[in-house]
Amino acid sequence: MFSLNQKISVRQLQVLSILHVFGAGIIMLPRQAAAYGGQDAWIIVLLAACAALIFTYLMATVGRKFPADSFVSMTARLLSAPVGKCLAVLLALKLILSCGLALRLFSDILRQTMMRNTPCFVVCAAMGAVGAYTAAKGYETRARMAQILFPLILLPVLIVFCLAAFEADFSNLKPVFSTPPRDMFMGVFRSSAAFNGLELILLIHPYARRPDGVRKGLMQAMIFSGVLMALITGITIARLGAIDVTRQLWPVLEMMGLIDLPGSFIDRQDALVMSFWILSTFAVVNCELFFSALLFKDTVGKGKHAYYIIACLAAILVISFLPLSAERVNQIQTWLYSTLDVGFMAVLPILLLAAAKIRKIGGA
């Protein structure tokens, strides 16, 4: 039974990473980037993708050295057991918080755009329950599901975006490179928050069928995500203008809502982005549930994974029920990114690589 198989292929890993990145960032990214770079936002997104590429390389290199080790055992070997356990708990708590916030944002958008009268807890609980079930079924289950749904949803979205490009006024992207370097840097830093969740690269190697191919595969996935996100940002700005994009809470949805396809079967193209985003959020929820539970299980060293998943789900749902506005959620996510995410994605891999070199342990 494939649901009992915990190993996934590099292709499946790529699909999951793309979904994770999109789920975390695509809805709000153009606005965040345009707030700093105006019409240069697409360049900011490209540069943020380059930063994410560097983080990916660092983390995948660490994982490659310890392909069979869990995060707890790897950090314990390199930085001592107590430090390893502390880091694992910290990462698990961060995952729970970011998953709760993502769920909160998801329910907010869903309620405002589609299901106004549905209570927040129903949306969050439904998504949480589905995510938990998939997480409990093992790593490959969600990978297979993502692999099947990904092309079905991504292709229509891409086609609609291509058609949107025909209606866009690309002169809205001019003048190019007019953003001061300081704003550009801040924009890149803030926008790279859209790539949060990449720290999970440190945890995935034991689940890869071919750990050697993980780094290359993830780099390719990041390039694909970065280029696609820059394209979507560019088209959104070309269609709405930079000023308008900074005022919209969810500019991509607005832009899709404006597309007028002649002879179109679907009147509301924003539903396509929504369906892609729902799948992405599902990927984010089950991934973060899976890994947060795993981290706690590895730290404690006993108990069933499923029980930890239930406990984590309860914590995530409590966070998602907090009455936080989209702006506040965004603020907390940015804070999380600039502290814990950067720590786990950039500082920790460098520390681990340095420790591996000094202690002369780990693969080549």
Place this chain on the structure above:
Amino acid sequence: MRKRAFTALILCLLTTGCWDKVELEDRGFVVSIGLDKFQAQSGRLTLTGAEQDNQYTVTAVMPNGMDIKENAVSDKTKSVKSADSATVSGALRLIDMGSSQKLYLKQAKMLLWSESLLQDEKLFQQALDAMERSQDISRKMFLIASKEPAWKVLSAPLGGEPMLGVFMENFYKNNGGGGSILFRQILQKTISDLRSSGCTVMPVLEIKDLDHPEKKDASTDKAPEDTEASRIMLTGCAVIRNYTLAGYLNAIETRGYEWIGGHCRDAEISLPRAEEQWPMRVIESGAKFFFSEEGGALRCDVEIHVTGDLDEHHFTGASVSLDRMQVYAAEFETAIAGEITRTADILQKQWGADAYHFKESLRKKNSNLFQRYGEDWESSYRSMKIIPRVRVELVSAGSVR
């Protein structure tokens, strides 16, 4: 097995259905919304006790499903509801309260602004903000201006075309991309234009004999429905500057504006001569701007390329020669340049309204000049020289089918 069947049953119960379900017959699909500055009148919905705060009159037009019979389109098929309130959203809520159906605004096709509201900067800005904020309102909705009160225009009996929102939707669909006063303006573009250059334009809709429709019917032999449908007219455009109405352009002046906008497809320009009319139908038109500096002021060269054909001609027995075609083309070039200059004079000199969005174009195309002139754009724009350079290419004399 029992366990699985139970799970399947529970799943069927929990995962089907919809919390937000509203039956179709319980939905009030609004097709047009009219916005007026408040003027006291009885018979409208209002929040009793707060009448002194009323600022807006909002009118919503919905199809009346109960009265729609097969092939029987009449004024009974529309339901018009108006409400007075301090805010646009408050008035919409009142209309919702006053209706047995749940108001659904996402299918609204047209937003009609009355002159009284367009003249009030604060109220216009607030109403626009309400429209932009509302998740229920489509930003693709057409914006139309009216010299008459919007509630009056929307309530007018129009046999054959009872609902203006549907009429405008079909009109733009069938005249899609057409030029002259056929241009369309949507909510998103209006907001974006006002934010970037502080100026926008809206087509003006008029209904002939709005107050006395019966007089019109009596004076004609035509069928009433034809007569009434033909009373709806687009007569030009309203120019909005800094969130207030700067003035109106008539149809020819609007075309003068649209040459620079580059959307004059299907427009017909006619040159009256001593014994003949030279009409040209525009097949395609496009404009490009080039900014420079001249004598300490901005200069904008507008290159307009028009492709057209002679629509009709008496020919006096001879076909139109190539030389003659060139003479015609040169005459059209002069006429088009004249239209542009006249409209530019009104917009630039009289109203100081940058309806062409030259400021945005300058920002995109020439950042050096923008830095020099963009800060005090008002005076830079007024003193800017607009030089139209029109090139007309007549591709056919219309003599061969």
